[in-house]
Amino acid sequence: MTEHVVPLGTSGKQSPLRTLLWRRRSTRSFSARSLSLDALASILWAAQGHTADGHRVCPSAHARYPLALSIVAGDVDGLAAGVYTYDAESGHLRLTALGDHRDAVAQTALVDHEWLKQSAALLVLTGDIDSANRHFADQPPAGRRGQRYVWLEAGHASQNIYLQATETGLGATLVAGFHDDRLQDLDPTVVPAEHEPLAILAVGLPSEDSAWSPRKRSGQ
């Protein structure tokens, strides 16, 4: 059979989404400037926000929404340094512990990520994997299908965080290389009971010399 090649071109139709996708990059160099509470709210909404029809911004297997977000805030304008949980339904933050705990979270990384604690806030994304495995136990591979769904959903939420950060001129990086047990055992708690840690997302204003810097990545 002769090879049939269909050239798709590289330019495509310009759109705001395409530009965002083009500009999105991981940022590991943050400015000392504070993150605004509004900017943090936009990021959290992009990750897990409710929509008017009772769904959320991310697709979710059986619309079960097994994810949760803890916010380890260090330098957010109008928000005391502390650990908060995000109530996706009300769009509220609930304080669980005061104090700057970014360093403790950064130290759970598998490799030295000194830059993690320079970000304004660290978002700890967690999921109820056991419950998902039980719920989807009738789907093969028995007892393990649910966890795939949770991980996939974490990917959706993470990409939404990246894209919202890019649109707002913020930097973000997903870190999935960490010691689960250390993050799970952290005091104050950043991983709710029954949940497993899935990702840490560092967010903040990028430093001027960051690869992301808006001047360096001003679109296509």
Ligand SMILES: Cc1cc2nc3c(=O)[nH]c(=O)nc-3n(C[C@H](O)[C@H](O)[C@H](O)COP(=O)(O)O)c2cc1C
């Ligand atoms: C599943 C996953 C795990 C990652 N874990 C880490 C990590 O532990 N530390 C880190 O610095 N970056 C991590 N990253 C970010 C990647 O290094 C980054 O996306 C990659 O270098 C491509 O660069 P870009 O995001 O700027 O396009 C992770 C990304 C993904 C998707």
